[in-house]
Amino acid sequence: MADxxxxxLVYLAAAVVCVPIAKRSGLGSVLGYLLAGWLIGxxxxxxxxxxxSTLHFAEFGVVLMLFLIGLELELKRLIEMRRAVxxxxxxxxxxxGAVLALGLIALGLTWQAAIAAGLALALSSTAIAVQxxxxxxxxxxxxxxSSFAVLLFQDIAAIPLIALxxxxxAAGGEGGTGWPGAAKAIGAIxxxxxxxRFLTRPLMRLIAKSEVREIFTAFALxxxxxxxxxMAGAGLSMALGAFLAGVLLASSEYRHAxxxxxxxxxxxxxxxxxxxxxxxxxxGQVIARPALLAVLVVGLLVVKGTMLALIAPRLEVPPGERWxxxxxxxxxxxxxxxxxxxxxxxxxxxxxxxxxLTAAVALSMAATPLLLIAFDRLTARRARTQRAADxxxxxxxxxxxxxxGRYGQIVGRVLLAQGIPITVLxxxxxxxxxxxxxxxxxxYGDATRLDLLAxxxxxxxxxxxxxIDDVADSLALVDLARASFPxxxxxxxxxxxxxxxxxxxxxxxxxxxxxxxxxxxxARTALTVLGVEPYEARxxxxxxxxxxxxTLNTMLPHFxxxxxxxxxxxxxxxxxxxxxxxDREARxxxxxxxxx
Amino acid sequence: xxxxxxxxPHPARSRANRVLLEAARRVPSVTVxxxxxxxxxxxxxxxxxxxxxxxxxxxxxxxxxxxxxxxALQKLWFDTVLTDGWATxxxxxxxxxxxxLWVTTTGAPSAGYTPEGVHKFPFAAFMPAMEMTARxxxxxxxxxxxxxxxxxxxxxxxxxxxxxxxxxxxxxAADTEVARG
Numbered sequence: 170m171a172d173x174x175x176x177x178l179v180y181l182a183a184a185v186v187c188v189p190i191a192k193r194s195g196l197g198s199v200l201g202y203l204l205a206g207w208l209i210g211x212x213x214x215x216x217x218x219x220x221x222s223t224l225h226f227a228e229f230g231v232v233l234m235l236f237l238i239g240l241e242l243e244l245k246r247l248i249e250m251r252r253a254v255x256x257x258x259x260x261x262x263x264x265x266g267a268v269l270a271l272g273l274i275a276l277g278l279t280w281q282a283a284i285a286a287g288l289a290l291a292l293s294s295t296a297i298a299v300q301x302x303x304x305x306x307x308x309x310x311x312x313x314x315s316s317f318a319v320l321l322f323q324d325i326a327a328i329p330l331i332a333l334x335x336x337x338x339a340a341g342g343e344g345g346t347g348w349p350g351a352a353k354a355i356g357a358i359x360x361x362x363x364x365x366r367f368l369t370r371p372l373m374r375l376i377a378k379s380e381v382r383e384i385f386t387a388f389a390l391x392x393x394x395x396x397x398x399x400m401a402g403a404g405l406s407m408a409l410g411a412f413l414a415g416v417l418l419a420s421s422e423y424r425h426a427x428x429x430x431x432x433x434x435x436x437x438x439x440x441x442x443x444x445x446x447x448x449x450x451x452x453g454q455v456i457a458r459p460a461l462l463a464v465l466v467v468g469l470l471v472v473k474g475t476m477l478a479l480i481a482p483r484l485e486v487p488p489g490e491r492w493x494x495x496x497x498x499x500x501x502x503x504x505x506x507x508x509x510x511x512x513x514x515x516x517x518x519x520x521x522x523x524x525x526l527t528a529a530v531a532l533s534m535a536a537t538p539l540l541l542i543a544f545d546r547l548t549a550r551r552a553r554t555q556r557a558a559d560x561x562x563x564x565x566x567x568x569x570x571x572x573x574g575r576y577g578q579i580v581g582r583v584l585l586a587q588g589i590p591i592t593v594l595x596x597x598x599x600x601x602x603x604x605x606x607x608x609x610x611x612x613y614g615d616a617t618r619l620d621l622l623a624x625x626x627x628x629x630x631x632x633x634x635x636x637i638d639d640v641a642d643s644l645a646l647v648d649l650a651r652a653s654f655p656x657x658x659x660x661x662x663x664x665x666x667x668x669x670x671x672x673x674x675x676x677x678x679x680x681x682x683x684x685x686x687x688x689x690x691x692a693r694t695a696l697t698v699l700g701v702e703p704y705e706a707r708x709x710x711x712x713x714x715x716x717x718x719x720t721l722n723t724m725l726p727h728f729x730x731x732x733x734x735x736x737x738x739x740x741x742x743x744x745x746x747x748x749x750x751x752d753r754e755a756r757x758x759x760x761x762x763x764x765x
Numbered sequence: 766x767x768x769x770x771x772x773x774p775h776p777a778r779s780r781a782n783r784v785l786l787e788a789a790r791r792v793p794s795v796t797v798x799x800x801x802x803x804x805x806x807x808x809x810x811x812x813x814x815x816x817x818x819x820x821x822x823x824x825x826x827x828x829x830x831x832x833x834x835x836x837a838l839q840k841l842w843f844d845t846v847l848t849d850g851w852a853t854x855x856x857x858x859x860x861x862x863x864x865x866l867w868v869t870t871t872g873a874p875s876a877g878y879t880p881e882g883v884h885k886f887p888f889a890a891f892m893p894a895m896e897m898t899a900r901x902x903x904x905x906x907x908x909x910x911x912x913x914x915x916x917x918x919x920x921x922x923x924x925x926x927x928x929x930x931x932x933x934x935x936x937x938a939a940d941t942e943v944a945r946g
Binding site for chain 1: 831871
């Protein structure tokens with residue numbers, strides 16, 4: 170089946186059918202994709218073939234995922250994590266790899282094959298673990314951070330592992346390492362640093378200024394694909410390169426825009442990747458040697474899980490979450506497929522074992538959601554009596570300010586002066602540049618896009634300040650926020666009465682007309698200059714404000730009816746004049762309300 | 766220097782207090798701070814107020830009496846300017862040794878402040894709160910200057926009272942000069 174559209178039809182249909190069902194029944198999206206893959210694959214309905222090339226293509230989803238993870242992680246935090254990554258990661262690889270290798274020797278493999286396969290099985294699946302952690306909001310929790318540190322080390326360790334496996338074989342390696350290889354690798358990493366640090370931001374600025382949105386998306390993809398190719402060309406991990414580029418761009422103003430542009434591609438490709446894994450489960454092996462396969466899968470999960478739980482305290486995993494940590498990382502990952510392939514080619518691993526182990530890896534990946542469900546069931550019983558403290562330490566700002574023009578800036582500066590972190594969205598590159606020079610966290614993007622709003626942390630923020638000057642955009646954003654993030658309190662800027670009414674009609678209660686308060690202030694000053702006492706001028710302005718608000722609120726139910734609106738405005742004005750006239754008369758009669 | 770803290774919500778409509786204030790204003794070393802004119806939004810610039818107090822040896826509180834007490838903004842002034850650590854408590858010695866003069870007017874004539882009068886108590890019964898505010902800050906409490914019957918008082922009596930007020934401020938200013946010189 171060479172028809173790409175036909176293939177796309179099958180993949181998308183399978184995903185659309187299976188994933189919601191799996192999610193609904195509490196199995197999680199990953200298992201849904203795996204089931205979809207099995208359904209359409211060579212052991213199901215045989216709707217698509219060519220598993221390997223699909224898997225290869227879809228691995229790009231993992232690359233995009235690591236780019237996005239990098240975007241979330243500033244360089245400073247990555248440096249803080251170095252002990253967890255290198256210390257914790259190497260401990261995990263050594264402990265799990267050694268015990269798994271011993272187990273494989275016991276099952277009859279040569280020591281060379283056992284070491285290669287043991288280490289390969291010690292690698293976990295970044296795709297599955299991270300997807301699962303995201304789904305459960307665990308990435309910012311301590312267990313999520315420890316897991317991620319381990320996964321990051323595995324991504325680094327996988328490269329030398331794949332390079333060294335051939336040396337275990339009789340044939341030996343084919344070279345490619347040594348000085349030229351190392352120089353190429355260093356060159357590629359330097360290239361990524363230069364691209365991420367120096368070239369990308371000015372380029373993105375130019376592109377943002379052109380205001381062609383899809384070109385920005387195209388550039389974002391170009392950036393990640395380019396970096397992936399650069400790394401692959403130097404024999405390094407594409408995912409690692411993308412991760413590095415992400416980290417370098419984490420502090421840039423385009424972070425949220427990149428995130429929201431890349432996220433859908435990542436989601437789809439990662440889904441495709443899981444589907445491909447589902448298709449690659451070789452049920453021939455299951456039928457041929459069910460007992461041995463069962464021993465491999467269960468043995469892998471039990472041995473690796475136990476080792477993970479044992480080393481968890483060293484990795485600063487909270488005591489109550491040791492088995493969650495184990496369940497998250499117990500499966501083997503996508504790198505194992507590659508290592509097995511290389512090991513077989515180097516005649517380290519017999520062909521039948523390669524098939525068996527590949528099936529075991531895929532099944533272990535499929536088992537992860539089930540392990541987590543089991544973990545939930547077990548802890549739910551305990552949690553009924555006592556709920557553990559919320560481990561989520563959220564680093565997102567409680568306030569999002571959309572529009573950092575003259576209006577938003579004042580709101581933002583007052584909040585910042587109180588030490589309240591804010592996330593700012595603006596779509597004027599020049600404005601952003603200026604603000605960033607003064608140390609503000611400003612991100613480029615159109616706040617009326619749901620994905621960007623979500624990327625800015627709208628789901629966790631308390632407050633959205635809508636300070637956009639365009640009335641249509643402001644209303645669109647309010648509609649969007651009220652529909653998608655109903656818990657978010659909205660503080661809105663109204664350009665004029667009409668805009669005020671439109672906002673109030675949408676249920677926004679904290680609205681300020683942008684010129685109203687300052688006009689009242691000027692009116693007070695004018696009165697004072699003309700001899701009215703300042704305190705009196707204030708009372709007059711207050712009376713005006715009150716009456717004006719009453720008029721607005723009276724207009725609210727009828728503001729689309731022009732005749733009625735005009736009548737209300739007129740009667741409001743008359744009432745105000747009547748009140749003020751009464752005050753003035755009282756003053757002229759010398760009444761000072763009893764003051765002497 | 767003399768700081769005159771004036772609290773009248775309607776200074777332009779006042780009769781008695783305006784006459785008194787104009788008399789006091791003619792004493793050269795007096796700085797008048799009209800609270801309702803300076804802070805119509807009830808947002809007192811505490812720093813500026815304290816600066817004035819630190820530069821002064823005599824602090825005058827002048828206001829009409831309302832509900833047996835100072836007008837609301839004068840009370841807010843006490844609450845925000847005379848705080849713990851500045852005017853009172855540990856390290857709160859900013860006003861120690863300064864003098865304080867209370868100048869007030871009442872609508873009722875002095876007969877109102879008798880057991881048979883509308884206010885039932887002698888006027889002295891309403892003074893301790895103000896006196897202790899000053900003394901608690903370490904200030905020397907001068908005999909207050911009180912004008913009763915401010916609504917009905919005739920011009921002659923009012924101006925006589927105002928002159929008395931001015932003389933007391935002048936005497937204080939002169940004493941300070943002597944002490945210095």
